[in-house]
Amino acid sequence: MANSPWSDLRIHDAHVHFFSRAFYAALAAQKKLHDAAALGPILNWDIPLPDPTALAERWILELDRNGIERACLIASKPGDEESVTAAVAAFPQRFYGYFMLDPLQPDAVDRLKAAAENPSLHCMCLFPAMHTFSIADPRLAPLLEIASDCGLAVFVHCGAISVGVRQRLALPSQFDMRFSNPLELHPVALHFPRIRFIVPHFGAGLFREALMLADLCSNVWLDTSSTNRWMQYEDLDLRAVFRRALELLGPERLLFGTDSSFFPRGWHAEIFDRQATALYELGIDRATAEQLFRSNLEALLEPRVSYLNSLAGIT
Numbered sequence: 001m002a003n004s005p006w007s008d009l010r011i012h013d014a015h016v017h018f019f020s021r022a023f024y025a026a027l028a029a030q031k032k033l034h035d036a037a038a039l040g041p042i043l044n045w046d047i048p049l050p051d052p053t054a055l056a057e058r059w060i061l062e063l064d065r066n067g068i069e070r071a072c073l074i075a076s077k078p079g080d081e082e083s084v085t086a087a088v089a090a091f092p093q094r095f096y097g098y099f100m101l102d103p104l105q106p107d108a109v110d111r112l113k114a115a116a117e118n119p120s121l122h123c124m125c126l127f128p129a130m131h132t133f134s135i136a137d138p139r140l141a142p143l144l145e146i147a148s149d150c151g152l153a154v155f156v157h158c159g160a161i162s163v164g165v166r167q168r169l170a171l172p173s174q175f176d177m178r179f180s181n182p183l184e185l186h187p188v189a190l191h192f193p194r195i196r197f198i199v200p201h202f203g204a205g206l207f208r209e210a211l212m213l214a215d216l217c218s219n220v221w222l223d224t225s226s227t228n229r230w231m232q233y234e235d236l237d238l239r240a241v242f243r244r245a246l247e248l249l250g251p252e253r254l255l256f257g258t259d260s261s262f263f264p265r266g267w268h269a270e271i272f273d274r275q276a277t278a279l280y281e282l283g284i285d286r287a288t289a290e291q292l293f294r295s296n297l298e299a300l301l302e303p304r305v306s307y308l309n310s311l312a313g314i315t
Contacts, residue, residue, distance in 0.1 A: 011068045011272070012294045015200060015225035015257025016059070018073040019165075020083035021050045030171055043168055046263040056087035060094060062266040069294070074098040074125055074155075076261075078105065081115055088120035096301060098123040098155060102131045103140050112143050116150040119312065122304045123153040123198070128179035129161050135184050144192050151307035153196045153300060158182040159204025160230055165262070182209040189217035196300050198223055198255065202241055205230035214249050221300055222249070224275055224292075225257030238278040251284070255300065256293045 024036035024047050033039065040047045048055040056073075063071060073095050075084040081099045088097040097120045101108055115121045124147055128135050135156055147154055158180050166173050182203050189197050200223040203210025207230070214220040222245060231237060245254055258271040279289060309315070 008067075009289060010294050011256070012297045013068055013071040013258050013260070013267070014198075014223050014255040014297050015259050016071045016073055016267075017076045017259070017261035018052075018055070018059075018080075018084050018087060019048070019076055019262050020052050020055060020080055021048050022080050022083055023076050024048070026077050027165065027169060027171065031169055039169070043165065043262075048263075052083040052086040053090045055083075056090050056095070058263065059087070060091055062263075063094065066267045066269055068267060070094055070096065070297075071260075072096040072098050072123070072257075072297070075100050078102040078131075079111070081111070081118070081121065085118060085120040092120070096123070096297075097121040098125050100125045100127065101143070103137075103143050104131060104133055109142060109146075112146050116146055116152065117311065119308050121152075122301050123155055125155040125157070127157045127161070128184070129157070129175045129177055130173075132174075132176045132179060134179055136188055140188075144188065144195065148192050148194045151194075151303035151305075153198060153304060155198040155200065156182075156185055157201075157204070158185070158199050158210065159201060159206040160233075161204065180204075180206065182206055182213045185220070186213055186216060189213070189220050193219055194303070195219060196221060196303065198300070200257065201226050201228060201230065201259075202245065203230075205233050207234065207236070207241065207244075211245065211248055214253060218253075221253045221255055221296070223255040223257045225271070226259035227271065238274060239282055242275075242278055243282055246282070246284070251288045251291045252296060252299075254292050255297050 021036055024039055028036045028039055037047050073084050073087055075081060078100050084097045084099060088095045099115055099121055101112060101124050161175050163173055182199055185197060197220045199210050199220060202222055202224065210222055214222055258268040260268040
């Protein structure tokens with residue numbers, strides 16, 4: 001990061017997966033292994049201790065080493081709110097908490113109601129292709145009403161989806177791309193104007209559709225995370241992607257993210273380097289860089305922070 005343009009910027013990473021012990025335990029069970037630790041030699045990754053605060057402490061050291069001020073931690077399996085909650089509660093000034101919900105599960109409403117009152121959770125993450133549902137399914141309306149009322153942001157994964165750890169473990173990924181089109185979110189975003197929706201990875205191969213959605217719905221943000229390998233589907237490079245997004249949407253609704261996840265790799269500094277270089281080469285000024293790399297995320301999550309402050313009696 002030291003050699004990157006704007007290396008002294010205050011950085012907030014909007015997309016970091018919190019691969020907890022519970023996450024690895026679920027994978028181990030699918031591999032019919034006796035314990036999560038058995039995945040370590042297979043993956044050549046570090047498997048965290050059962051206490052999620054230990055993983056949170058490791059992330060703090062990693063963020064400090066790279067000069068990162070704050071990160072959004074995404075619980076990477078449904079039902080793992082406890083792990084992210086423990087991490088954010090231990091370091092509330094360094095993390096925001098995101099949780100994954102499968103809205104078709106019978107306990108979805110109860111889980112969401114509990115999350116709505118949880119001061120460590122800021123965003124609900126939905127993966128339509130992974131859990132095979134349409135974001136416009138009327139069954140989701142009660143969940144989105146709750147999110148709207150309590151200021152939760154809603155992350156909706158669109159476009160191509162692959163889970164690298166599942167591929168490394170040769171586990172099947174029965175995803176359904178028919179549910180991945182960002183345009184399915186259009187009527188939903190219009191119907192719930194108070195919800196701030198996030199579409200990650202610039203739409204992950206459905207860039208045109210993601211731009212159309214965000215252009216038509218001012219409550220939709222795009223995050224810039226991952227290697228953006230989907231650019232191979234089109235005649236685009238990272239500078240062209242940023243240029244088109246900035247020209248159409250302006251800088252206010254783009255969120256910097258890396259898609260960091262596992263150790264020992266840790267924070268994916270190369271993603272920052274590529275994005276910062278592309279933006280620098282486009283000639284954006286420092287004020288715009290500060291929006292993209294920090295303040296847009298703060299603005300996106302402001303309704304949730306305000307709601308949580310009201311619960312705590314903070315004015």
